[in-house]
Amino acid sequence: MPEEKLIDVLLVEDDPGDVLMTREAFEHNKVRNRLSVVADGVSALEFLRKEGEHADAPTPDLVLLDLNLPRMDGREVLEAMKSDAALRSIPVVVLTTSEAEEDVVRSYSLHANAYVTKPVDFDRFIDVVRQIDEFFVEVVRLPGR
Numbered sequence: 001m002p003e004e005k006l007i008d009v010l011l012v013e014d015d016p017g018d019v020l021m022t023r024e025a026f027e028h029n030k031v032r033n034r035l036s037v038v039a040d041g042v043s044a045l046e047f048l049r050k051e052g053e054h055a056d057a058p059t060p061d062l063v064l065l066d067l068n069l070p071r072m073d074g075r076e077v078l079e080a081m082k083s084d085a086a087l088r089s090i091p092v093v094v095l096t097t098s099e100a101e102e103d104v105v106r107s108y109s110l111h112a113n114a115y116v117t118k119p120v121d122f123d124r125f126i127d128v129v130r131q132i133d134e135f136f137v138e139v140v141r142l143p144g145r
Contacts (some may be wrong), residue, residue, distance in 0.1 A: 041072025
């Protein structure tokens with residue numbers, strides 16, 4: 001049996017309900033990856049840069065990024081990450097409620113690795129999180145893995 005690969009996932013999400021659903025989706029799918037959560041864009045960059053209270057934060061292997069965030073929105077976080085040589089190789093999946101074509105186009109132009117619209121149905125949401133996890137853990141080779 002191959003060695004199980006655990007990855008560190010950073011969820012950048014300000015909606016407590018969506019955070020809870022993501023945690024439950026990880027548990028339901030028996031995903032053992034380490035999930036860290038921050039609630040706004042400024043905290044996301046502090047986490048990624050290991051600043052302040054996030055000095056001991058793990059470097060995530062994957063970022064799940066909402067677009068509509070307080071203090072700094074997800075588009076700004078994505079732009080900052082992909083402009084920073086130390087962060088640009090971290091894959092980013094935009095996981096948002098927005099179905100707007102301009103958000104899809106802008107996210108990809110800012111070098112998002114994938115754009116996923118959050119399903120409102122819990123069972124579908126669980127399935128989407130499972131598929132993202134399977135793809136990034138079992139299919140894709142991540143840097144340093």
